[in-house]
Amino acid sequence: MSHAPRNSVRRWFKGLFLKRVHHMITCREFEDFVLRYLDDELSDRQKSVFEWHLRLCRECREYLAAYERALEIARSVPASSGEAVPQDVPEDLIKAILDAREH
């Protein structure tokens, strides 16, 4: 049996709840706060609202965890794969730079 109708009702109710209840924000509004939350730039009240949404919303909680993990991986890759210091600098490039300096 399909769960689509039940999911649809659940999402309708969730959307209504988040829009109407005081101290709540929708998932779309949550998205606008993500960067400032991670940079610790939200006011105490904004942070509290953001974290209430996180507690109540499975989708945003898992989204944020994956977003942060993607960021950690992006930050780690260049250094770990040795891209920071390649070993194959062509000698003719070094010579060209030094020659150009003399002219």
Add this chain to the structure above:
Amino acid sequence: MVDDPSKSDDAASLPAEHEVAAERLVRDNIGWMLALSERLLRDRGLAEDTVQEAFMSAFRSLREFEGRSSLKTWLHRITVNAALSKLRQIKRRAEDPIDEHLPEFDRHECRVEAPWSNLIAVDDVMENAELRERVSKNIDALPDTYRIVLQLRDIEGYDTGEVAELLGISVSNVKVRLHRARAALKKLLEPILRGEVDR
């Protein structure tokens, strides 16, 4: 950007015309400058041109280097400026839109996000050369407008104000681009993040 003192810092205190100092400056720094340029430009030939231009620019202004930052930090910024200038010079094909990689919401403003039963550990990616390569390719797949902001801020370590200054755009614009770049990267990396890619 966080200072990262170079072992060749003392080269700045030598006369600019000193050949030995110049050669040491080049040899000590060309490796990481080339890697940085290649990350930003995604092309080895353009990266080599950029490094030459960056060194010429550094030699011209070496006397003006005041030692307020480390020599490496100073050279890093010169290299980034040269790479950004090169990016502006070359004619790139029209960028693909980023919209298809951004988060989705339904008509009730609820997020559309498939459940996550698994989230890969950072170490599992770092220990696997193939996965690291795929991550690098996915970063490169981002449209330049967004990729450059992510690389400068999240990978090269510049702060938001510095990125705005380097790109000549507002701080709020940097923030918008950065968030979109991260969100799009998360979407592109989903098969890896969910552990669905063969290892």
